[in-house]
Amino acid sequence: MPYQLQEINHSLRTDPKGFLERSDAAYQSRIDAAVDRILERMKVSPIVLLSGPSGSGKTTTAMKLEQELERRGVNTHTISMDNYYKTLNRKTAPRTPEGDIDYESPVLLDLDLLDETFSKLSRGEWVVVPKYEFARQMRNDSRGTFLKLDKNEIAIFEGIHALNDDIFGRHPEATGLYISARSNVLEGEQLRFKGTWMRISRRAVRDYNFRGTDLLETLLMWYNVRRGEKKYISPYKNRANVVIDSSLPYEVSVFANYAAALSQAADQIPADNPRYGEFHDLVDSFRYFEPVDLDLVPPESLIREFIGGGSYHY
Numbered sequence: 274m275p276y277q278l279q280e281i282n283h284s285l286r287t288d289p290k291g292f293l294e295r296s297d298a299a300y301q302s303r304i305d306a307a308v309d310r311i312l313e314r315m316k317v318s319p320i321v322l323l324s325g326p327s328g329s330g331k332t333t334t335a336m337k338l339e340q341e342l343e344r345r346g347v348n349t350h351t352i353s354m355d356n357y358y359k360t361l362n363r364k365t366a367p368r369t370p371e372g373d374i375d376y377e378s379p380v381l382l383d384l385d386l387l388d389e390t391f392s393k394l395s396r397g398e399w400v401v402v403p404k405y406e407f408a409r410q411m412r413n414d415s416r417g418t419f420l421k422l423d424k425n426e427i428a429i430f431e432g433i434h435a436l437n438d439d440i441f442g443r444h445p446e447a448t449g450l451y452i453s454a455r456s457n458v459l460e461g462e463q464l465r466f467k468g469t470w471m472r473i474s475r476r477a478v479r480d481y482n483f484r485g486t487d488l489l490e491t492l493l494m495w496y497n498v499r500r501g502e503k504k505y506i507s508p509y510k511n512r513a514n515v516v517i518d519s520s521l522p523y524e525v526s527v528f529a530n531y532a533a534a535l536s537q538a539a540d541q542i543p544a545d546n547p548r549y550g551e552f553h554d555l556v557d558s559f560r561y562f563e564p565v566d567l568d569l570v571p572p573e574s575l576i577r578e579f580i581g582g583g584s585y586h587y
Contacts (some may be wrong), residue, residue: 276522278460278561285526285563293565295523297574304334307515308341311427314514315347318446319422320391322433324509325452326502328479330519333451333578335431336585347427350420354432357390359383360411374414379434379499383412387430388485391444394422433502436509451513454520460561465547466525469499470555474528477535479579480536488538496547524576525562532559 284292311321323338325331332353353452359379367378375381383403390400404416422428434440436449454475458466473495480486510516528535539552546552570576577583 275457275459276520278458278465281458281522281526283564285523285565287374289565290569293523293569293574294525295476297571300519300521301337303517304337307450307517308338308345308514310515311338311342311450312347314330314343314448315427317445318395318448319427320395320444320446320491321427321429321450322435322441322444322447323431323450323452324433324437324441324506324513325519326433326506327474327498328476328579329453329476330392330475330476330575330578331431331433331452333575333583334517334519335429337420337575338450340427342427343500347425348423349427349429350422351429351431352402352420353406354382354387354430354435355407356405356412357383357387357432358405358412365408369500373497375497375501377433377498378437379437379505382432382434382440383542386445387440391430391447394428395446397422433506436512437505438509441512445512445537448515449513450515450517451510452517453510455518456520456522458522458525465561466555466558468520469557471520471528473522473555474525474531474535475576475579476532477538478528481531481534482581484580488534489541490544492548492552493536493546495552519575521574521576523565525559526565527567527570527580529559529562529564530567532556535559537547 323331323335323372335351339351342349356582367375367380369375377475393400399419399421401417402420403412405412437453441447441449454468456468457464477488479493481488529549536556539556542549567580572584
């Protein structure tokens, strides 16, 4: 369901703290509903597969799911599927049409090891969860951790390809969750901000703040990221047992604080970039929103994953 710009700006002018709190409470209700479904299916499988495109808030959502499951007495383990990447072999790695390594491809994951891991965990057997070192682009199994699920335990595997044929397709008994920022912001019937733009704003700000990635670099890679989503992620979202909208009505007002930096980056994008016009439309749209004081964003908010200062450890 779309948000209305007038309601957002009015709430931020009259009761910003309360508006943020109500927005986060609404998101928590989506988490609670997802946990209800996970528990319903716990006898079918102890494996939860959480998928979603870049910038959807998978990591924080997985932590919130774990927190709520633990509160209800279910011991929960959250595992990033990033650790199942294979040591990169540039000679055999899949390529984009331009000839670059296709970092969005699920082929880079050790799909057979994931299959074996899910099967063993479902049987109550021990597995070793590997550790991938991104700086060296290699998997270091010596730094892996042992894991075994007892009767009242669940494992949440979080990753962009979790619902893919070669992962969820081999284990359809698992509980599938799909998460993305799905709500647009309208002014009447006029579109003011796309849910997709929320995700690139999240990713750009996060990478700038915590991953040492220049804003321009993030914008330039977004074309391939979106291409990968349409090819490898979105086609499988209908398999999910639960779909979670991770958008928050106040988040565009949060990212409006970064509008100047994003605008500067957008001005450096070559005019022949396939998303040149979209980036400039995105930056221009911030002018419609009342900016919100970042100090008002609650520490447990999903948005803290991208701006920092939150209560979760990533």
